Amino acid sequence: MAKWTAFPYDNADYVHDAAALKKHWARLHAGDAEPWPKDAAVQEAWALFHAGEFRKAVDAGLKAGGGGITAANKAQAIYANYLEKSEKTKLDLFLELAQRAEAQAAAEPKNANAHYLMAYAVGRYGQGISVAKALAQGLGSKVKNALETTIKLAPKHADAHIALGAFHAEVIDKVGKLLGRTQGADAATGLKMFQAALKLNPDSAIAMVEYANGLVMLEGDKRMKEAEQLYAQAAACTPADAMERLDVEMAKAELED
Template identity: 75%
Template sequence: MVKWTAFPHAGDYEFDAASLKKSWARLHQGDCEPCPKDAQVLEAWVLFHNGEFQKAFDTGVKAGGAGITVANKAASIYANYLEPKEKTKLELFMEVATRAEAQQSDEPKNANAYYWQAYALGRYSQGISVAKALAQGLGTKVKTALEQTIKLAPKHADAHIALAAFHAEVIDKVGSLIGGMTYGAKKDVGLSLYKDALRINPESAIAMIEYANGMVMLEGDKKMKEATRLYEQAATSNPLDAMERLDVEMAKAELED
């Protein structure tokens, strides 16, 4: 495998198995992933939270079972934030979606098997253009997988964010009428889902960022001031691990632009 781009703040996060267990509930408030009993899977999560995304991926794949979830999360977060080549990024997202779909067959009640399929297909769709992705039927797949995630894990804040983003992106690209009739996308549902995500996980920088983006997509420039305030809140939040750090740094970069 090609060597992945390193996390730019290596060494800033130094979890071990014991300290990760103590922080597990806070770190996984967004995805409702249960703390693993398997030592190898836990090690993969330690690597993930410390920003060793490629090692986390490899360790998770080797562990199998619950390790597939950490492998998919590591590949997705890496692809989204750190992979410089667009082609490689899209390939990684499609590999995640394929693995997650296979995981659903093995573990039909695993909420994150559906979530990581949806996340990967959603990011892939943004990469090829949302309009093109909708024409390929990916929008329906994303929506169905996210609704299943929330059905299995009602407090899955990240799935609420992603489903809200689905509603916002579809309406932004094809309008309220076609978005509603063809894809079931609704402005009020999207806004409500964003609010639910922040209520479930109020410290989430990514929830603030996505809500800000969605608010402007759904309600226009009149919400720019409120969106900027959310970005500022995200930029000043305290990241507990490598993934949260990437979210915070993204908010800072957007504000500088």
């Protein structure tokens, strides 16, 4: 495996031992509703993830098995999305992750994050190869179905609401409302999903960023002011871990553009 890019910020605030991890668990997992793992090896994989040690989290999670696979998959997802510089490697990481999460979902059909991380990986892969191409390959319905399954299994899964909102917005933005309808994409549903995500996780910088993106994609320049306010709010968030730090830094970059 190619060398992974290190987390580029100070991670001192994001390093937790098992007791601190348990204490902060509800806040750290407000987005993905992942239950607290009883297995110490799985806890360690999650601690590595939250500290931005993504490569080590993947190795530790796969070695731990069970719930550790979820930690490994999330670490690979966040690393590929934010830190991998090679487009080809990024797509390879998403493909590998999609296959692993799909196998996990087949083995544990009630594991909400197996479905969610499969959708995340397929969605990001689709963006990488072009949304139109991904839709032609039937990847759109795969993402939509997996996210709807996630929400059915875990109604408080804020991140799945964000991703489903982004699905509706992206499809309509790329192929238009009429063709979007054939993919099950609907502007009103998309906006409702973003709003639900922020209700479930009001401190989520990524929910604010994706909602801002969605507003502009679905409603154009007339919502630009609102979008800029959301970017500013996201940039002012206090991150609880390495992933949230990457979200906040992305919001800052959006504001500068």
